[in-house]
Amino acid sequence: MQLYGVRGQSQYGLDVVGTAPDGSRHGIQGKRYRTFTKLDLTKAVNKFISKRGNIPFPIARLVVAAGCLAERTEITHELYRLQDLHTDVQIELWHQRTISDKLRNRRDIVVELFSEAVADAFCLPAPLHVVAAPSPDRVTLADALLYGPAEITGAAQHLAGADNLSSTNPLSAVAELEQAAKLLAEGGFTAHATVVLDRRAVLLTQADEHDKAARLQDSAFWSALEDGRHDDAETHARNLKKNANTAVSKAFSDIAAAAINIVRHPLGALPPQLEQLRTDSTELSFAQLLILAAEDAAIDPSNTWRQDNLAALITQANLIEGSPSDGAVLACKLRLEVASLTGDWIGLLGKARKHQVPRDQAMLIYARNAMYHAERGESEQAEASWADAMTQACLNGQNGAAAEYVAARTFIRVRFRGPIAQNNDHQLVRSLRAQSPASTSAERFEEKAMRALLDDKPHVAVPLLRALHRAAYSAGAWVQLDRARRLLANVYGSAGESLLAVKLHVLGAQSKKAASVAKEDPNTYLDVREFLSSPAYWVAGTAYRVLAAEADLIPDNDVGFVTDSALSVLDDAAANKLQDGIYDSSAWRNAITALAALAKRLPDEHALRILEHSRPWVPREPGRHRRTDDDHVRLCAGIAFAHPVHRADAIDQLLGLLEANDSAVSRKTEHAMADLVQQHPEMVRERLARMTADGNPYAARLLLLITGQPTEEQLIAAAAAGERLRKPPTSTAHSLGIGTGAAGQALLARVLPSDERRELARHQLAHAAFPFEPGENRSEYYDAARILAHDLDDVDDLFDNAMLHAHNSTPSRGDLLNNLGNHPLGMFRMTGFTVDTRAHALWLAALLARTDEQKQEVRALGYLLIGSTENADWYIAHAFQALDLADADHDLAFLASQPHWALRSLAALIWTRSADAPANIGSLLTNDADPRVRCTFAEGASSSDNPAAPNLREILLTDPCHSVRQGARR
Known part of the structure; x- marks a missing residue:
């Protein structure tokens, strides 16, 4: 929108012209009259119509604007007549x-032309329709998008001058480029x-100024x-x-090449010594290389490069202390x-506290010192x-850095005090980050x-x-550093760099992931x-978790060191000197886990010490569980065996845990x-009998293992168990139960007469066929039937029924109900439940097979079911083992090449x-x-008649796994 013409020019009936958003041209003719008549309107329109041929662009809309009222009927009639007469213009x-x-509704215009007071009285009480004038920098940026930064900032003429001078006077061209760069930088186009x-x-190279050119390239390189x-x-x-044509330029080139090798190498290519790259002309560049190498070496905690080059770091710091530019x-x-490296922070902290360094350096000193302590x-x-x-960062206007330090402080608080320590720090972090876009x-x-x-x-x-x-390490941003460690560990783990992945997981307190990486390669010891x-308790705790996961791989000479270290953690805890947390990375809990995993390999004196520590964990109130229960059981069982x-x-201690009569421990x-x-x-009979008399079912089942002729009390308990086994399942479409306890009841009922056990086994198979019983329950019924009937005669009907179950792949309604809501993206998921139980039924059928035809039927179906589910092969291996292994010699090569370890163990x-x-x-x-496969082979090779067994046994005696070596020694 703009005025059309100036005073004295012919305006062809227009005072203002403009372009609408659709591209059409509009015109306005203003009439500053006290009164406005029909004739005034006619003259205004006719003047434009008669002169519009002189206007070089079409006018789609004509507005006649009168400064007075114009509401008389004749004016309205004339307006309509003119609109009908000239339809080509609005x-x-x-x-x-x-x-x-x-x-x-345009308060902004009223305020601009009149005043705020007039606007308050005149305008409607509605939100302002204000289009704020953009700031100059935004105008410059918008213009730069259309015309280019060089044109807008005035750098174009200097760039053109540099082009003209580049061939005749390259040094003058350099000056022009510097001026152009200055203008671009001032305009925001860095x-x-x-x-x-x-x-x-x-250009400097063209002018034979090789050293100056090298310095410029070096500066651009580090930037x-x-x-x-x-x-x-x-x-x-x-x-x-x-362009390395001089000694100085070659020195810069060598430093850059070394830096690129460090940056690009996936594991960090750090040369042992860098001193040969230092020259008097490249002090600052060499200092940057040392810093890069030191920060890169910090990624791998086992890398000793920083310790090996400590003297070089100190010397270089002294040399550049007073250098101009970035030397300080x-x-x-x-x-x-x-x-x-040294832990000597006195000098740096003193300078920061006495304000002898700029705020950005003081901020770094405090942050790195904090991370050192953390x-x-x-x-x-x-x-x-x-x-x-945080204080220094805020005073220096670096709110983003302050947010990182608040997050780091929260991180260390949570490590020691739990989630309650967060307070409102997360809100403070958000506020600071919002101020640092x-x-x-x-x-x-x-x-x-x-x-x-x-x-x-x-x-x-x-x-x-x-x-x-x-x-993150350089800035002392501990949370970012933790995130970098976790991301790197995940990538290294997937790439087969297990040791480095585990170390990074250990530093990041990712105990589950660290243990998972250790388990993925069961033949490599990750020290x-x-x-x-x-x-730091979380580092030691995660390390113990890793050692527990790879306990079978720990060399014999290292076992004593590991167990002694773990016991020292327990000693400190008992003396209230241990600094520990409540998370999975707890040093105390994971030390116990490591000792439990090594229970069969403990030195005798260490076994005695751990039993002294674990004795107070036995007594408990009814229904109380301890976090150490699983490890306590494994620990005592391992010591009792070894x-x-x-x-x-x-x-x-095991009997004390059994006496708790608690369903978990x-x-x-x-x-x-x-x-x-x-x-x-x-060693156990008397105490088991006493617990059985007190109604402990766990003790009762164990006592049956060592009872020849059942006592009257055991027969009574067996009869009661039989009654419970006869009860039909209670799962319905409205109520689904998981867990039947059938296997435990079957252990009690196995002393009943044969006919009664046969009847109970039929009941279990009938229960397994109930429509709303999920696979988890069916597998328990199959186990119960196996316990009851595995040694019975005349079980053809049970075998046929078990084979029907083994052939049936249709999920029950209970299986379908269990899978409701199991979408991987859902908030509610049920996982880990058995659905396909054909292999479970096949194992039962194998134990019931009495004739060669039945055994062949089991074997044929077993081969069809291999790989049907994740765990099916384990049950199939047990089913085949229940058959005559001599008949499986011809399947040896097939079984030895199967993916599942259980079939290869078979x-x-x-x-x-087999001797042949x-x-x-x-x-x-x-x-x-x-x-596990090698261990099975080692245990059997010791007594094998196969002529190749002795040589193979010698190989297994040097196996990396202790269990395999132990099996080969038997």
């Missing part, structure tokens, strides 16, 4: 009332300014690395190498690395230093890395994640003993004691019992990837 009449109505400055190096532009950094490194900043970073479990010192870092280099690294992982490019993601780790002495001198004490104890009871009946049994089994299959099983 004619409108605005007068005082219509203009006022339009202005009532990226464009950087590109312009990069051109200077080319690109810090910003995460690794490709740009490599370009600068190549340019440095291409780089010296501070070098001294931070030295302090992190990594050592020193909560109070860490919180205090992070509070100082600009992203940091660490956030950019993380974003690029996540994008690479999303695109399934781990080789691209790892260097970026290492850069994220370096940035994390160095972390057991960490003062340490005869301490067997009585261990069994005494007592059931676990019953399962763990079954073999012990049968091996040492006189092949190992078949091989060791091929040696190549034996060799294959000896080198099986699963130690």
Whole structure:
């Protein structure tokens, strides 16, 4: 919208012209009259119509605007006549009332032309329709998008001048480029300014100023690395190498090449010594290389590069302390690395507290000091230093950094005090981050890395994640550092770098993931003993969790060290000297888990010490559970089996846990004691009898294992169990029950007469066929029938019924109900329940097979069911084992090549019992990837008549797994 013409010019009946959003042209003819008549309207329109041919653009809409009222009927009639006469143009009449109505909703115009007071009285009480004038920088940016930054900022003429001078006077061209870069930077286009400055190096090279060109390329190289532009950094490194014509330029090139090797290598390629790269002309660049290497070495806690180069770090910091430019900043970073290694923070903290360094350096000193204490479990010192870092960050206007330090302080509080320690810190973090919208280099690294992982490019993601780790470590941002460790550990784990993955998980207190990585490779010992002495409980605790997961792989010479360290944790806890947490990474809980996993390998004196610690865990109030119950049972069972001198004490504690008569710990104890009871009946008989008399069903079932002729009390208990086994299932469409207890009742009822047991077994199969019984319950009924009928004669009807169940793949209604709401994205999910129970029924059928035809029928169906579910092969292996293994010799090669370890273990049994089994299959099983298969083979090879067995046994005696070596020694 603009005025059309100036005073004295012909305006062709228009005062104002403008362009509508649709591109059409509109015109306004203003009439400042006291009165406005029909004739005035006619003259105004005719003037425009007669002159519009002189206007070089079409006018689609004509508005006649009168400053007075124009509401008389003749004026309205004339307006309609003119509109009908000139249909090619839209004619409108605005007068005082219509203009006022339009202005009532445009308070901004009224305020501009009149005043706030007039607007208050005149305008409607509605939200302002204000289009605020943009700030100058936004106008510049918008224009730059249309015309280019160089044109808007005035840099274009300098760039053109540089082009004209580049061939004749390159040094003058450099000056023009510097002026252009200055204008671009002042206009906010720093990226464009950087590109312009990069051109200077080319011109300086043309002018034979190789050293100056190298310094420019070196500066651009480190700027690109810090910003995460690794490709740009490599370009600068190549340019440095291409133009390395002098000693100085070659020194810069060598430093850049070393830095690129560090940055690009997925595991960090750190040369042992870097001193040969240092020259007097490259002090600052060499300092940056040392800082990069030190920060990269910090990723792997076992890397000793920083310790090996401590003297170089100190020397370089001293050399550049007083250097201009970035010398003081780089010296501070070098001294931070030295302090992190030596623990000597007095000098740095003194400078920060006395305000002898700028705020940004003081902030770094406090933050790194806080992280140093946090990594050592020193909560109070860490919180205090992070509070100082927060203060410095806020005073320096770095609210994003302050948010990171608040988050880190919360993180350490939660580690020691639990989630309640968060208070309102998360709200403070959000507020600070809202005041710092600009992203940091660490956030950019993380974003690029996540994008690479999303695109399934781990080789691209790892260097970026290492850069994220370096940035977070350098800034003392502990939460970001923890995130970088977890991301790196996940990628390293999936790439087969198990040891580094486990170490990063240990530092990040990811105990479950660390143990999972250790279990994924059951033949590689991941040595994390160095972390057991960490003062941070979560590091030591996670290390114990890893060692528990790989207990079978710990070398014999290391067992004593691990168990002694774990016992020292228990000693500290007993003396109230242990600093520990409540999470999965608890040092105390995981030390017990490690001792339980190593129970059969404990030195005798260590077995005695742990039994002394565990004795107070036995007595308990009814219904009370302890977090140590599972490990306590495993620990005592292992000691009872492996340490005869301490067997009585261990069994005494197990019986104490059994005496609790609690469904959780007592059931676990019953399962763990079954073999012990049968091996040492006189040590347990009297106490089991007393518990049985007190109504303890767990003791009653164990007592039956060592009872020849059942007592009257046992017969009464068996009859009662039989009655419970006869009761029909209670699951319906409205109420689904999980768990039947049928197997436990069958153990009590197995002393009943044969006919009664046969009848009870029929009941179990009938119960399994109920429509609303889920697979979890069916499997228990099959187990109960197996316990009751496995040794009976005349069971053809039971066999036929079991085979019907083994053939039936249709899920019951109970299975379908169990799967309701099991969408992987749902908030409510039920997992871990058995649905397909055909293999369970097949095992029962195998135990009931009495004729060759029946056994062949079981074997044929078993081969069809292999791989039908995740756990089906385990039951199929037990079914085949219940048949005559001699008949399976011809299936040896097939079973030895199956994916599931249970079937390969069955092949190992078949091989060791056959004198004619091929040696190549034996060799294959000896080198099986699963130690359970090798252990089965080792136990059988000791007594095998196969001529190849002795040589294969010798191989197994050097196996990395203790259980395999132990089996081969028998």
